[in-house]
Amino acid sequence: MNVNSTHTAGGRTGNVLDIISRYRRSDFSARGKVTGNGDEMDTIVAGLNALGEEMETKLLSLRENEARINEIMDALLKYTLMDFSKKLPISNKGDELDAIIVGLNTLSEELESKMQQLKQSESSLLKRTEELARSNRELEQFAYVASHDLQEPIRMVSSFLQLLEKNLGENLDKESKEYLDFAVDGSVRMKHMINDLLAYSRILAGDQKFEQTDIATLLEDVIDNLHENITESGAKIVFEDMPRAFVDKIKLTRLFQNLIANAIKFRDKGTAPRIFVKCEQRPAEYLFSVKDNGIGIKKEYLEKIFIIFQRLNSREEYPGTGIGLAECRKIVDLHHGNIWAESEPGKGSVFYFTVNKYLK
Ligand code: ADP
Numbered sequence: 001m002n003v004n005s006t007h008t009a010g011g012r013t014g015n016v017l018d019i020i021s022r023y024r025r026s027d028f029s030a031r032g033k034v035t036g037n038g039d040e041m042d043t044i045v046a047g048l049n050a051l052g053e054e055m056e057t058k059l060l061s062l063r064e065n066e067a068r069i070n071e072i073m074d075a076l077l078k079y080t081l082m083d084f085s086k087k088l089p090i091s092n093k094g095d096e097l098d099a100i101i102v103g104l105n106t107l108s109e110e111l112e113s114k115m116q117q118l119k120q121s122e123s124s125l126l127k128r129t130e131e132l133a134r135s136n137r138e139l140e141q142f143a144y145v146a147s148h149d150l151q152e153p154i155r156m157v158s159s160f161l162q163l164l165e166k167n168l169g170e171n172l173d174k175e176s177k178e179y180l181d182f183a184v185d186g187s188v189r190m191k192h193m194i195n196d197l198l199a200y201s202r203i204l205a206g207d208q209k210f211e212q213t214d215i216a217t218l219l220e221d222v223i224d225n226l227h228e229n230i231t232e233s234g235a236k237i238v239f240e241d242m243p244r245a246f247v248d249k250i251k252l253t254r255l256f257q258n259l260i261a262n263a264i265k266f267r268d269k270g271t272a273p274r275i276f277v278k279c280e281q282r283p284a285e286y287l288f289s290v291k292d293n294g295i296g297i298k299k300e301y302l303e304k305i306f307i308i309f310q311r312l313n314s315r316e317e318y319p320g321t322g323i324g325l326a327e328c329r330k331i332v333d334l335h336h337g338n339i340w341a342e343s344e345p346g347k348g349s350v351f352y353f354t355v356n357k358y359l360k
Helices: 009-024 040-080 096-171 174-205 215-225 227-233 249-265 324-334
Strands: 210-214 236-239 244-248 274-281 285-291 339-344 348-356
Touching: 009 040, 040 096, 096 174, 174 249, 174 324, 210 215, 210 249, 215 227, 215 236, 215 244, 215 249, 227 249, 244 249, 249 274, 249 285, 249 324, 249 348, 324 339, 324 348
Parallel strands: 236 274
Antiparallel strands: 210 244, 274 285, 285 348, 339 348
């Protein structure tokens, strides 16, 4: 805008002062008239006009930049909320802000495609987990039904075989007697396996009932249950510092019973079992251990023994079905813990397991 001017010195001075005062208010649109007579006032007015023009351009560019920075901030805010859809316009000024915008656009594109991939793999993982859980449930159901329904026929086979043995006992030749013995032996073993399998699948099928439990009392019960094995083997069982813990009492009893029964069973013949049960309190869990002085386990089998039906020793020497430790692992899983063993053949084994302190 041209500020009116008069050709009188006072008028021109007033005009200049007016322009300056507008500039001070950041209004750089005012322009003075250059008379063309080349006096000092003309020089001042021309200088002021040039300054006004420059400042107006700068101000415009500043405002533009401010708008671009706001857009960048807006996009960054969205990125923090995992929304990478916003792409920023490039001004083509080729300035630093353009460089930042190009970088951000590339970054957001990459993150957007990564997010997409993540979402896809998350959903396929979820699907797979669901499938696994379902097939697991089916297998558990199958194990339960099979072991339950097999109980009756195997009981029949076993008792008829025994009757046959009793009735024919005297009249059988040596070879037939041996065959019959094998058959009786096999049916008895199968009965044990089916019983153990049924107990195992009951653990999988049943609900958890967590309650405050005095572990020392629970161990006394286990020792009572194993009374025969203990007396027969001369085992000594020591436990100390047992806590009161929130656990499924029946299942934890079974877990300790399996571990202590194994510690007695896999003893070095001729050495009475010495068994120490301990508990270490950790911030979020209890670490229990059952230590024995038995035959021990080779390092390469320390993980395999927790797999169902896995056994390392001959049936004749150490009878069993190979389900006990698989059952222990299931019970520990239900208590959100871990189970593992450390051992040295000929020296003994320590079985460790943890129980989460904050079970619901
Ligand atoms: P089972 O006792 O019926 O054989 P488990 O599942 O309880 O089955 O144990 C699997 C195998 O792990 C056993 O057959 C045995 O070889 C080994 N094992 C378990 N506990 C001990 C132990 N305390 N000392 C040595 N070996 C053990």
